[in-house]
Amino acid sequence: MLPNKSFDREFQIKAYFVFGVAMYICFYHLISNAMLAQMQQPTFIFDETEWVYQWYKAAGIPQFITAHSVLSSVFDISLLVFTVGFLLSKRRIFAVLFSLVTFNYFMTYNMVTGHHYHGLVGLLVISIPFWFRSEQRFNFSWEAVRYYFLYIFSSAGLWKILRGSAFYHDQLSNILKSQQINLLLQNPNNYKAHLAQYLIAHTNVSHLVLLVNVVLQLSFAIGFFTKKFDRVLFALAITFVVANFMVMGILSMELLILNLTLLDWEKIESYLIKKEIVTVE
């Protein structure tokens, strides 16, 4: 049952969606055998050039957590505990703790692999508005997360233009030669392998695909000026993730959690109430 007060109602619905998707992401990492306790006490916490990583390593936090399987399990389970705790109690401290545990997972995973996997940033960023009790601060920070999402895509498009790679004819073909090498070696009959092989060989087509991608990414810049096209951007973000999976073999679904900021929550609320999916006090 949802509260009567308009803000509390919207807050609660957003919390259910955001933390519901967050749980799905955590579940995905669990079945991927990639949670802290499943890492089997890795040997290396690789050296990093970024100072936050260096400090984290110097503090000995990732080494200590991954070396103790009970502690790793506690951190993994606490993701679920803090989510459920927050949804049931609405106490902001659980949202803050969730962000901290997610931050630890993000840092540790990246240091164990020695590769900076940015997908989980979406989870981190979207949990921040739920730290705040005041209606005004929650709404402003939610809006800020929306702008952050727009920045991610616009920035990706702009960098490709500024660095000139968008105009480099063989760019996507060369990327695919590295990116899809294992797929082409191990599973050459897969439909994604056929697509990769075609794009590697037909550089005109792969360049066109790259340019379409740049246009798609740049189109998110329109969201800085108006919210009129948020529904279109919502669909474009999903299109990007599907295309990225098909062409590059990268599943960036974690970033899609930020897509929730492009939804019209008043309409969702009315729909849920009208369909009696939720009831109001």
Added chain:
Amino acid sequence: MELLKNTFLFRLFDKDKLLFGVIVVYIFGVLYHIRYQREEFPFFLYGMYSLKEPPKETYNTYSIQVDGQEIKYGKLRDAQRELITSTLENAVPLLVEHKLSATDESNFKTWLMKYCLDMRMAGDSKMDIFKLSCNYDSVGQVRVLKKELVYSYVAK
């Protein structure tokens, strides 16, 4: 002026100066890192493969065989695949250049075996790591030019 008053930052400055300060500091942090094209947590630049990718003569990858059976990366989920392939890519050069202590080397081999066996639920235990050097022909087909054994490991 009316247009400016409706902007997010103007409204934020008007209503919540603390949050405004935090966001402005973050924006300046990002701009600073853009200037030097250097990424630092949490000032992400999100280039998404925007660096120019020149062609290479050979493309390298690693193949893992457990009891003669190759681990198919395509069957692994992203996070799991990354955990194996990225770790291998970072650890093998250290191993080959003898930059690891004997303990670290042994621990790494044991760890990779343990992690891979867990996924396969297999009981037996010989692991071979190969480095594959490949190139592409004109129709985009990959060819293995060289297959070198990096190391073999038998679980104790």
